[in-house]
Every structure is written in C-alpha cells, then in structure tokens.
Amino acid sequence: MKRQFGVVMAVKKASATSGGAGNIIAVVGTDDLRVKEAALKLSKELSPPDSGDFGNDVIEGIAESAEHCGQIVRSTLDALQTLPFFGGGKLVWLKNVNFLADSVVGRTNAAIEGMEAILDYAEKLPPEIKFLMSVGAVDKRRAAWKKLSKVADVRVFDRPDTTKSGWEDAVIAQVERRGRDLGLRFDHAALEMLVHLAGEDTRQLDSEIEKLSLYVGENGRVTEDVVRLLVPLNRAGVVFELGNAIGRRDLRRALELVRTLIYQGQNAIGILLAAVVPRVRNLLLAADLLERHPKLPRGSYGSFGGALERLPSSETAHLPKKKDGSGLNVYPLFLALNEASKFTLPELRAALKACLEANLKLVSTSIEPQLVLERLLVGMLTKKR
Template identity: 25%
Template sequence: MSISDLKKKIKQNKLDPLYLLTGTEAFLIDELQKMIIEQALPEEEREFGLAYYDLNETPVQAAVEDAETLPFLGEKRVIIVKNPLFLTAARDKSKVEHDLDSLQRYAENPSPFTILIIEAPYEKLDERKKLVKSIKKAGAFVKAEALQESHLGDWLQQRAKENGVTFDQEGEERLVQLTGSHLMLLQQEIDKMALYVGEGGVVNAEVVDLLVARTLENDIFALIDRIVRKDLDKAFRILYDLLKINEEPIKILSLIGRQFRIIYQVSELSKRGYGQKQMASTLKLHPYAVKIAQQQTRSFHEEKLRFIIDQIAESDYEMKTGRMDKKLILELLVTKIKNT
C-alpha cells in the first residue's frame, strides 16, 4: 500500500488492527503513527490507551499480552512495538528472548479492540520468514522511503500550503539545495519560514538564504553558482565571508575541486546517455545535486572543465608548498574560472 493511500484510509477512520511500517524515512513513519493515534484515541484516553515497547529491551510476548488485554478506558488501545530486528536477516545481538510464536498467533487473529503498530525502520525485511508474511497479510503494510526528487517538490508545496504559504520555484530549489531531502529538517525549515512570511506569504530564495542555517558545502555550492553566472562580486563576497569565519583555505579549495569534478563527471555521463537517476546512482549523489551539476555543465565545454580542474590541482600544489599567500591563490583561481 502506498503512503498516500494509507493516509486516506486513516483520515476516513478506516483503521486496520495491525500495521507494519518499515523503511528508512523515520519522518514518514512517525507521521503515520501520529495520524493513527489521533484517529484511534481521544486525547483524554491516551494516557491509559497508548503503550510503547522497545524490543531491544522487552520480549515481544509482553507486547502481545498487552494487545490482548481489554482497554481500561474507551473502545480501543494502541500498542507500538519498536526495533523488531527478528523480522530481518540480521543477527539479533540483544539478550532478550522473544517468543515469536506468540506474535505469529496474534497476526493470524488480531484483537478487534487493539491497533498494533510494528515499527521496523529497516531497508529490507526477510521475506522468507513466515512471520513477515503473516504480518503483511494480516494488516496494512507500507514502506517509508526517501522521496524521489520528482515527488519532493509536491511534498514541499503541500507542507507549505498546510502552513498557509507558498514557495516560488527559486525558493523551493534553494531550500532543497541547502537541506537535501531530509524531510524532518525540511518540515522544521518550512515551519520557521511560514512564521516569518506570515499567512498568504511567498517564500523566495532570499527568505531561504536569510533563515536556513548554512554549511560550508552550501557556501561552496553558492560560490560556484555565482562563478557560473559570471557574478564575480557575489562570488568574492561569499569567499571573503568564508575566510572571515576562519574556514581553512585548503578545505575551501578541496570542495571547489570536488564540485568541478562532479560537473565534469556529469558532463561525461550525459554524453553516454545516462539519465539523472542513473548518474545519481553511479556517482552516489542526490538526484538534485546531479540536476544542478547538469545545468552547470552548459556553461563549460569539456576543454574548459579540464582546464579548470588543472588550475585547481595547480592551486592545491601552490597552497601546500607555500609558494603564495593562500587567500591570493583562491582569489586568482576564482578569477581564472570566471574568465574561462
């Protein structure tokens, strides 16, 4: 079942007795859990009607026994079990002895007054195991994976809409550039910017730059972007800001080199007919990083990219041998790249 389909069912109060939530995107798993709890239990019933079990510390049979116990208050109970490593092929190194037969029996006949949520934050489950098959068959199964770039923009705009604001295209791209596809971080930043622009406001790239915490990698990315745009004034402003906060020139140079190597690799793979997803997989990069590098390749012919990479290597040698002032080396390099 897809996450969107499961959300629709939950909103319609069509709750299943058993949920298996797996995958590595913790934000989506937490979000689904909260939706289920809010639908199943009024707030005043959650103190007695909601229970958590960490299977690294507690045997699964204790959770099963609790799930089979009638609610103390209200009509429903929600039991959440975490870290069921026994559903994977990995070896469980904990000393907890789990009676998996008890969970197997429960999956075959779940309690009508309990909603059991099994949180399995793993990339893969062991599909060969009878228990995995039984749990998937008995309830709602969903895998929460990192969103693809094509879906990330829709997700971001929907979150913005829920906060009463919108993102323009540059603002959306800038936010993803600075935060990546980490949904928890994206949500926090959207909430912050929504408060800043107010109801009905528009978040643009300037707002993103003003409010989102920056990293060295982000600033190097912005530096190269300004060089590509032939905006030398802003490029030097970014460079001097980095030096002012005592970032090591050799580290700045290293990251500049890394980004231009990525641009060159993307250029070469594009010629071979690779798509963005293939390039992202081959280079072990986020698809958005590949997309931006692909755009930047349009500003540099292959010979120019090779010249720039050679200049970066020469600057690295000069910096490490102390032939010239490090700041001056970076200034000259930025100017050479801009003039290629």
Template identity: 30%
Template sequence: MKIDEFNKAVSRGDISPLYYFHGDEPYLMERAVKRLTDLVVPPDFRDFNLDVFYGNECKGDEIASVAQTLPMFADRRMVIVKRSGDLSAAALEILAACAVDPPPTTCLVFVGEKVDQRKKFFQELKKKGELVECKRPYENQLGAFIREEAKSLGKRIEPAAAEMLVYLVGSNLGELTTQLEKVALYVGQREAITIGDVRGIVSDTKVESVFDLANAMGERDPAKALRSLATILRDGEAPLMLLAMIARHFRQLWRVRDLMAQKVAQQDISRLAGINPYFLKGVMAQARNFGTHELKRVFESLYAADLELKGGGSRRPALIMERLVMDVCGISR
C-alpha cells in the same frame, strides 16, 4: 508500500497492527511514526499505552510481552522499536512468532534502515502488516515535496520560490520543512509564497553562503568564493555537506553546457535540465566559463576532496576546501 501509500491509507483510517519503516530518509520515518502515534494513542493516555524500545538494548521477549498487554483506558496500545536493525537473531525469531498472530489491540512499529525478506520475521510481518519504504526523494522530486508541504501549511508556493529554497537549503527534508515553516509564518495571511519571501527569510541563514559559494566558483571568482567559504566554515557547516552542494551545482552546469552545445532552445534547456527559468540565465553564463575537459577536471578535484575528507588525512578540512576552491577557479588558467 511507499510512504505516500502509507499516508493515504492512514488518512482513510486503515491502520495495520504491524509496521516496519525502513529506508534512507530518517525524516520521513520520524514523521510517519509521529503521525501514527497521534492517530493510535490519545495524548492523555500515552503514559499507559505507549512503549518505546531500542533494538540494541532489548530482547525479543520483552517486546512481545508488552505488545500482548491490553491497553488501559483506550482502544489500542502502541509499541515502537527504534534501531530495529540492531535486533539479535534470537529476538527476531521470537518476534516472528508474534507477527504470525499480532494482537488486534496493539500497533507494533519497527523502525530500521534495511529489511531482509529472506528472514522469517520479515516474511511473517509482510503477511499481517506493512513494510513501508521511506526513500530519500530524488533531486527532481524535491519541488513536489515542497509544494505538498506548503499546501499542508495552507500556502501555495511559486515554482521559482521552491527552486530557490532547494538552492539555498539543499536536499535535507527536515531543514527544508523548517525553513518553509518560517517563510509561511513570515507571509502571514497571504496565500502565495514568492521568491522574494524565500530570499527574505532563508537568506538570513548560513545556507545563503553556500548558494553564494557555488555561484562564485561557477563564475570563477576565487576571492568571492574564499570569502563565502570562510563564512560557511566559521558557522560550523559540515564540509562533506558543502561538497555535495558544490557537486550538485556543477552537475547542473555540465548538463546545461551539454545542452547549449547541442543548440537546444533556452526554454527546452530549462525543462530538460530541471532548472527554473528564473535561474537559467545565470547558470548558462557560468556554464560558458567551463569547457568539457575543464568540467572533467572539476569533478576530478571534487572526487579527490571527497576522498581526503573521508580519509581523515593530515590536512585540516578547511585547507582541503580552500584548495578545492582554488583548483576549480583556476583550472586551465
């Protein structure tokens, strides 16, 4: 079951006695568990009917015993097991037996990163419950995610504004949602969120500097790029996140450069590259600054910086990023 299928099911009131949420997007898992908790256990009775365990700190019989306990003053009890990937083989064996005949008055929820459907526990859980995949959306799916979030806030967001939000914030769903909530409060009673609204609110955060840095590197302006980098690092941004944003920007430049070389019409470049027309002119101008062989060298530099940051070498992260900026801005010059 995908996360959107789960959301539709619980909206209809279809709640399973067993769930295992898994995937690489913790924000979606946390939100799904919260939604389920709000539906299953009334706030006034959570002291009696809500139990939370951690897979690395508990035994299978502890979880099974609580799951089989009748709820107090309510229709259902909820038991949540976080870090379920850390459950021991013995614990999974006990819980597999529990999954064969789950108590109808309990909603037993497991949260982990991966599932192994060869194991008996997952085979039994799948028969009586739901395996819910919480997968991080692809870059081209972020616009749809933002539009749905805006809709839940009673707002409509312009396509260019959604694209700007992704540019400024990146792909972190939690941060995207937080910034969108700020913008929704800012516009007040107005229904539509515009690109000006996004820039007016989100530009006050440190992610605006990331946007400026990527553009400065695309413009091959080392002085401007280094100033932006200094601001970002001073504000405590993680170098690896920053590197991912830069790589995303240059992937777009390479795609646009390739389409321009094929003489593709500008409106088709916007569609094929997944870039809002509002930003396309600037991206095309930056793409002209790099030949194909230069872009290859840019990605060689990005890869080298990634290895060095993850390898924990002697050079400080700030020096690694400064060298990257100088390499990219000065390639073939």
C-alpha cells in the same frame, strides 16, 4: 490544526486473504517525525469509542538489551492475550520499536524470535482486537519483516536517500505542496536552496517553511534572498552556495565561501569534488544541450524534463542518470540552463579541464590547497577580455 510537511510516503497493503490483515497495522520508516505522527493518528482512529484507558494498551518498544527486548515481547503478548475489561474492542500499540533494525539488539535471538512470536499470535487475533506497531529502521532481510509485509497493512515513511541522484525531486514536490497549503510561492532558486539547506530532515523543513510563511505573509513570494536571510547556512549550505556562486560567475562570493569551508576544516579535494566539479559539469552539459537543441523549453521544469525524455537516446546517453536507473537526472540540468548563458562552451570545457589539473595538484604537489582552489576559481570565473 497545524499541518505537517511530509516526505514521500509509500503504502503497501496486505492482501485481503492474509490472516489478521484487517487488524494489524504497521507504520515503519526512517523519517521519525512522520512515523510518530501517522502512528498517533492511527491510534486515535483505532481506539474503541468511549473506552478510555481500559481499551488501550501501549507498550514502549525501545529495547536497550536482549533481556529488555524479552520483557517487551512478553508484555506485548500479555496485552494481546488479555481480553477487554468491559468487553468490546481493544487497541494494543507497540510503540517506537527499535529491535527490527540491523543492530546489536536487533540481531539477538530475543529480538528475532520475539518478533516472530508476536506476529504469529497477532495473525490469529479476533477482529475486535487491533494491533498497531510503530517501527523505525527495519532490516528487510529478516523473516519477521517478510511476514509483517504479508499479514499487516504496512505504511512506510522513509527519508529520501541523499546518496542517490535525484533525491531532491521528491522533497521539492513536497515543499511546493506544503507551500501551497500556506499560500507561498517559491522561486525555483529559492526552492532548491531551501531543500539543500534543510536536506531530507522533515522536522527542519517544516520549521523553515513555517518561518518563511511568517516572514513573507499570506500569498507571499519566497525568493532566494529570503531563504538566504532566514535559513541557517550549514556545511551543506555553504557547499551549495559555492556552486551557486560559480553558476552566477560571482568570483568574490566564491572565494569567500571557499575560505569559509577551509576555515571550518573541510578537505580541499572534497570541496573540489562536491561543489566545483558537479556545477561545472552541469553547466557544460546544459550549454551543450542548448547549442544542439536551442528550442528546448526553459520556463518549466516539467516541460524541460518531458522534452529531454523525448530526444533520441543517442542525444541523451551521456547525461547523468538517477542511481536507481529510473531515468535522467533532469533537475540539476534544468537549474543550470540560465546560468550556462554566462559562459561560452570553450570556457566551460577549459574549466572542466582546469578542475582535473587542480585535482592532480592537490594530490601530487605540496602547493597550499586553498591557493590551488582560489587559482582555479579565478581562472574559471574571471571574464576574458
């Protein structure tokens, strides 16, 4: 049986004293693939043995309008109120619910009052009736969500928020676990490249890992070159590759990638702020750390992160933090450690200053944007004689 890659899963159990908590299960989240997989597995586990179709009621929960939402609510209540045809147990599965979200349909009275009516009735179900819900996006300000959290066993499968620093950490850990299942060994650079190319898309990540496994074989090693060969280079991938080219001090590749992005219609300021500035800043921070703390471990991400956390706060106050405030955003600095040795500290300080000057030229002059970026890269990446 094929194992599927999974992103971070948070599970919240209802309290033991909640009415109906034992027979109401909700699988929710923005990771559609994982929600569907988990709900399907639970439906098989919760279905009464040897009941066939008579022991299961499946209601499609995708509402296209307020009227349609009302029909779904009525069908669900009818299914919950109907006793098993031959006695014994029964499963009611409200599938692919979309009206708990903050949407046009989700804000209607039919959705708000309907979901509350369903939960009010489900809370009083006899033990032999199981109620399963699979839900996509959820508006957590809704009273229905708060009630659901109290009366049900809620299992959350959300995609990582790529707008927050450090989102890669959770996905990287999952890719490594999936790789171990298939006997793959990822180089650090290959792992980072794969995550940035596929992003938080569970389906694409799983597909790409399967492809890599077929290519390198069992107990194979996945290198950066293998990922570059097999995984499609989307816009995010080009931006990521540009950062890598800067880190490798590969001027020719950096110029090619800038021209590719400009040809694709990308904004020059966006390229500067998304690809160039973050990499230069991380290189500068990494080089500065190594100069002040030359004994910091470089071989292991965990060891480096632990050593960094043990430094006095005065030594790390300037380092980037995760947006949720849970600690330092360590991974980009770890990846920049080896690349930083290709530059001197004065070169990196000058490069960051040059980025500021390029930004000013892009917003305040009529110089061709591509020319501004190319001049910046030539000045940064050309080794001084």
